[in-house]
Amino acid sequence: MRYLPLNDADRATMLERIGVENIDALFCDVPAEARLDGPVDLPIHKSEMQVERDMHAMASQNMPAGSAPFFCGAGAYRHHVPATVDHIIQRSEFLTSYTPYQPEITQGTLQYLFEFQSQVAELTGMEVANASMYDGSTAAGEAVLMAHRVTRRNHAVVSGRVHPQYVDVIANLSDMGGFGLTHVPPTIQGAEDLLSSVDENTACVVVQNPDFFGSVNDYTELAEAVHARGALLIVVVTESVSLGVLKTPGTMGADIVVGEGQSLGNGLNFGGPYVGLFAAREKFLRQMPGRLCGETVDADGKRGFVLTLSTREQHIRRDKATSNICTNSGLCSLAFTAHLSLLGGNGLQHLARLNHEQAVDLAGRLGAIDGVKPINETFFNEFTIELPQPADMVVEALAVRGVLGGVPVSRLIPDGGFENYLLVAATETCAPEDMAAYGAALKEVLS
């Protein structure tokens, strides 16, 4: 086997040094009745070439985004990732190292985590950020649990315009942890009444920006009202490129900001691995989940970085920890920070504006088609359209015509009366001819 360096002579010598007859003797503690005599019922080993062939066969049954005019979003966005980013994350020293528990020989990882934290704090307009979570949805769940710890209250109010699967994750964690939750019924447009659900038990109000249906919101007034009731405001961001142009959640008065960082540096990957962003006000620092990297000095007084405040974490605090998280999304956060370092502040702002222009362009084109009704007054790079027929059938018909036309709202909210609504996203990767092809295909499907 190509990954195993020992040969039979090595094995024999080693067994002799250990003082046992054969390898089975080393498994003597396994109950005899449970030991397997031989290999389980699965195929035997394959050459590198054969595995490649089998994998290609499976991969070729999929329709990659890059092979078609592509307009899907709803929490995962296709952006151009510079080649440099993929090279950097494939460096052996990053790819094949562990969590930086020995800081003297993991300064590479620690320094980029410090840079990542600094970038996320600036992007979200918050004071501190951690060294990443699994993804946006689990970060949102952890944020709600953190709000319960901070406020010592036991109920959360979640906007009907938060990504439905994020709501499911929050609801599951809350339910299992014995906390209450009010999920405001989803509506696409208009004022949403969140405050009437807020009472003295409410730990937090959770909103999203841009919201699930694409609209851009200013939560400044909501933040004030929520604070006046002694609760925290959690803002979810599922499209991190939007932070390049939109007013920051921190400026609006958010207490905790969680986000999905996939848009920067990370591909679609059918939903994972992604990278969760988690930022908060400094006064809540000790209730934050996840790893934190901090600056210090070495024995010579030279600057260096270490994981810090680990007294919050499971490996020290065990059942008193702020979270059970251990592994996070190290390499995905490297991709995020490397992409952002390539862009720079002005570059990110430009990229965000470019995304918005593309979406404005597309909304105009689709809105001009008979029967298509754009819904949003404001949006960033994604918006909702109303169609004269069920959106899931339209999407299937578009796929047959080689266009991936968006995400039907009913895929995520099956029973809310949203059958005819479609979420459509446009990023810098959509070429003018892609938009033209989409327009033509949609016209054909609807006619």
Added chain:
Amino acid sequence: MSEKTTFTSHRGLELREDLIFEIGARDRSGVDLAPLRGVRDRLGGITREVVDLPGLAEPEVMRHYVRLSQKNHAIDMGLYPLGSCTMKHNPRLNEKMARLPGFADIHPLQPASTVQGALRLMDELAHWLKTLTGMPEVALSPKAGAHGELCGMMAIRAAIKARGEIQRRMRVLVPESAHGTNPATAALLGFSVDEIPASDDGRVDLEAFRDKLGDDVAAIMLTNPNTCGLFERDIIAIADAVHEAGGYFYCDGANFNAIVGRVRPGDLGIDAMHINLHKTFSTPHGGGGPGAGPTVLSERLAAFAPLPRVVAGKSGLELVEHGDQTEGGPFGRMVAFHGQMGMFVRALAYMMSHGADGLRQVADDAVLNANYILAELNGTMTAPYLGPCMHEALFDDAFLKDTGIETLDFAKAMIDEGYHPMTMYFPLVVHGAMLIEPTETESKASLDLFIATLRDLVASAKAGDTERFTTAPQLAPTKRLDETRAARQLVLRYRSTEKKQVRAAE
């Protein structure tokens, strides 16, 4: 030790590298973007003025990260014997496969008809995991080991709730040697954690365990092979006892790499077990993630598996993404979308490469390598428990008695010899623990040099050369770092005033 200083602060091939905030500028960029056309925006005036983040041109970015990378130890450079973490070789074929556009460039919410190959891959991975563990169901979506633990314990909680016993069955038994994630996970779900003491042979004390059982016990969370690197001999008796008491058996599968192909957890009476794809099936650790923690479930828990699920439908494979949330059905959702697809591809490529025969050899060689280290070093170092061990060899600090050297110092001295230290001070049941996991991808020559190095270090320690330890590391990119200062004078992000302060300090 005197040290040559340089004008640049570079030291030969080891290059000093400042923070990106100190070398970049907001108006510098390594990306060429299409010009803006200046269309009327639809942002509603909810915008920001500036994004105060530094950028660099592409060559500068490349240098920045390559220089940083060179301050890291990595499996690709040398032995990385972190016990419990399973730092084995990461085949590059797996990286290549995960980057096929058919896997890497597909959206999680594309129509199922356009992702049949992806669903097939998930189904195939599920088949391998179920067959290797002898379990009827697997939840693929958990994102890491601790997340898989959470999934398994959520399934147990849901099952107890469905039985109408959630009010009284809220105690979880956890051995004191457990990973910290176990008690943290149980506590997150509102369970109370009750510790089971270890016996003198490093395993669960069966009698003490039986005494703890009662009709308020929800589950036992047991790592097997355990964190001392030992197989729990009484595991079937433990399973029977917890089942008899009406509880469930959660197994922490972090160490499944020791027994894959040798024994199936399903044959041991386990009800739920997470599998770290980044340990047993060699997806890269990436400096602390991303991982993946698919969780296998027994017949008793299968119905409670979370959403989504891949099922065979009329027109091919389908994703079940919604449930009716009735009791006795799926307990809910762990994540947005469907889990760590990129890790699924890598893990399946690894499994297919090894095959049923090769995976059994993986366990054999991992166990052989660990026992070789245990046999060769016991006597020089001190092993608290008799072998054979499984995939990792545990030592305590008794051999350092009266040397004035602690486990931490010993570990730091290994850095100067080019090794990443072993896991230190874990498990907690052993004083000054040193947990060595060589994995199956080390050659005998590599192990022999490692063994000889540790013998040399022990000889130094016993000969009174404390400086080799207490001042170590001397040859790493930094000297020993002040962790107390980091926690007391918190600096968690770059602030622009810092540039001057750092310079002034130099």
